[in-house]
Amino acid sequence: MSTFQAPKGTYDLLPPNSATYLAVREAISAPLKNSGYGYIETPGFENVELFARGVGESTDIVTKEMYAFETKGGDQLALRPEGTASVLRAALEANLHKGGNLPVKLWYSGSYYRYERPQKGRYRHFSQVGAEAIGAEDPALDAELIILADQAYRALGLRDFRILLNSLGDKECRPVYRTALQDFLRGLDLDEDTRRRIDINPLRVLDDKREYVQERLVGAPMLRDYLCEACKAYHEQVRELLTAAGVAFEDDVKLVRGLDYYTRTTFEFVHDGLGSQSAVGGGGRYDGLSEMIGGPALPSVGWALGVDRTVLALEAEGVTLDIPAATAVYAVPLGEEARRVLFGAVTELRRAGIATDFAFGGKGLKNAMKSANRSGAWLALVAGERDLAEGVVQLKDLQSGEQTPVALDAVVEETRRALG
Numbered sequence: 001m002s003t004f005q006a007p008k009g010t011y012d013l014l015p016p017n018s019a020t021y022l023a024v025r026e027a028i029s030a031p032l033k034n035s036g037y038g039y040i041e042t043p044g045f046e047n048v049e050l051f052a053r054g055v056g057e058s059t060d061i062v063t064k065e066m067y068a069f070e071t072k073g074g075d076q077l078a079l080r081p082e083g084t085a086s087v088l089r090a091a092l093e094a095n096l097h098k099g100g101n102l103p104v105k106l107w108y109s110g111s112y113y114r115y116e117r118p119q120k121g122r123y124r125h126f127s128q129v130g131a132e133a134i135g136a137e138d139p140a141l142d143a144e145l146i147i148l149a150d151q152a153y154r155a156l157g158l159r160d161f162r163i164l165l166n167s168l169g170d171k172e173c174r175p176v177y178r179t180a181l182q183d184f185l186r187g188l189d190l191d192e193d194t195r196r197r198i199d200i201n202p203l204r205v206l207d208d209k210r211e212y213v214q215e216r217l218v219g220a221p222m223l224r225d226y227l228c229e230a231c232k233a234y235h236e237q238v239r240e241l242l243t244a245a246g247v248a249f250e251d252d253v254k255l256v257r258g259l260d261y262y263t264r265t266t267f268e269f270v271h272d273g274l275g276s277q278s279a280v281g282g283g284g285r286y287d288g289l290s291e292m293i294g295g296p297a298l299p300s301v302g303w304a305l306g307v308d309r310t311v312l313a314l315e316a317e318g319v320t321l322d323i324p325a326a327t328a329v330y331a332v333p334l335g336e337e338a339r340r341v342l343f344g345a346v347t348e349l350r351r352a353g354i355a356t357d358f359a360f361g362g363k364g365l366k367n368a369m370k371s372a373n374r375s376g377a378w379l380a381l382v383a384g385e386r387d388l389a390e391g392v393v394q395l396k397d398l399q400s401g402e403q404t405p406v407a408l409d410a411v412v413e414e415t416r417r418a419l420g
Helices: 018-033 048-054 060-065 084-093 139-156 174-185 192-200 211-216 229-244 307-317 336-351 365-374 385-389 408-419
Strands: 045-047 068-070 076-079 104-113 125-134 161-167 263-271 279-285 300-306 329-333 356-358 379-383 392-397 403-407
Touching: 018 104, 018 125, 018 139, 018 307, 045 048, 045 084, 048 060, 048 076, 048 084, 084 104, 084 125, 084 300, 125 139, 125 307, 139 161, 139 229, 139 263, 139 279, 139 300, 139 307, 161 229, 174 192, 229 263, 263 300, 263 307, 279 307, 300 307, 329 336, 329 365, 336 356, 336 379, 336 385, 336 392, 336 408, 365 379, 379 385, 379 408, 385 392, 392 408, 403 408
Parallel strands: 329 356, 329 379
Antiparallel strands: 045 076, 068 076, 104 125, 125 300, 161 263, 263 279, 279 300, 379 392, 392 403
16 A cells, blocks of 8 residues: 555546546536637646735635645745636736637636535535636626536536526625625624624625524625616526526525625526535626736626536436447457567557557456456457468457457458447
8 A cells, every 4th residue: 555645635536437527527618619718728826916816815715725835936826726817817918808809718627726624525626617708798698608507517417406696786886785784794793703704895794604694694685686777687688598598597696606706697506416515616707807916807707617516416416427438449469479460450440549458468368358348348359379370360249259350451440340
């Protein structure tokens, strides 16, 4: 056994389970690739201040969960706890918004890091696929992103998820609501940390999951009652577009989400089969984030979907993805000459796009055939001295056991035919 183990709150993705994670990433990204979103990849760490400004200094992510450190050169950096701030920073730095084609539509996939109490569905290292549409204020863009996420989940076979939807207002109407909420919260019996949030970002108190806090929030003013006419009209258009597209959603007037940068549309994908960690993804509009991190006014919207949580949701629904076997053909040589010839055939099959493996290590026939069966291959290529003398190899169907001699110069063609 190794002396070392994966750090607490992290995990290793290993075959064959890792194939499911890859399939989930591909399924989530597929609708994005088909809708004008280009791939972006950013560093795993950024300047601490990027997240402090963008995510919000009052959020748990920044105050409690961020892995921050100082480099030997004195730079203050942090492992990225989320993707939006990094993607927007990269887009601004590269002046993508000046290309004349707004919105800039980007998607990404990667690992993120938060120091949290490890539990099922909540890890210190986790994987997300995200999408951002930068530089346009249009309810159709908000609706597009929600529809694409819904499409991805349904393509995976998920059915028991719900979409929660809310509006957080804008710079015109939210300050009025903020004052009303602060007045209400200051009259409650709350702990010191929560009371501190009242002054910094009172909406975050609504997002507190602790039961005793939620009990005290009964009767709190609701943001929907303070929305200006422009925000009401915008939100209604998002709702109408989703309804017209056949995407079901639930209005949730308490939905805030844990990041400070959201404005107007906010949404969350939840799956009740996951217990307390029911959120599998979410996002919203963040019209002021660009200015917060030193850029120009660029109204934007995006989401991130958790790969880990999505896999758990699939397990909760008993959905098994149709993942092709990693190996279609397994070559079994008997003797040195056969090793040379069959290795050449394996190379040809791979170049032809046929997933093929080889019995490495000089295994005998019995052990090599066991390996062939364990590989999940449909066919085995078997050859010994007599076969080579006749200019053939044996093509064996590992399900039926039927074996057929195939000419050496027709291996690729006959293998492809046998695989259908």
